[in-house]
Amino acid sequence: MTITTDEIAILALQCMRLGSAACSEAIELNIAAAVAGGRWDEMNKWHRVRLRARRMLQEETLTRDLSALVAERATCASLRPA
Numbered sequence: 001m002t003i004t005t006d007e008i009a010i011l012a013l014q015c016m017r018l019g020s021a022a023c024s025e026a027i028e029l030n031i032a033a034a035v036a037g038g039r040w041d042e043m044n045k046w047h048r049v050r051l052r053a054r055r056m057l058q059e060e061t062l063t064r065d066l067s068a069l070v071a072e073r074a075t076c077a078s079l080r081p082a
Helices: 005-016 020-036 040-079
Strands: none
16 A cells, blocks of 8 residues: 555645644544554554644644744834834
8 A cells, every 4th residue: 555645645634624633533533443453554644644734733833923923023123213
């Protein structure tokens, strides 16, 4: 079974759209089902989806925080007397 990076990214994005708690629950259910069925490739795939979703969430948070910092600095710079 070949799992492409695109498949992992798509599953992670779909999962993130569910919200954090629902995403975690869905991943855990898929991992448990894969383990119960002895489908180790499937289990590995869902662990990779979990890691990708976490990384995407971290990137999203970092982007939002950096944008806020840039806006704050621009505001502060505009308030300085010339």
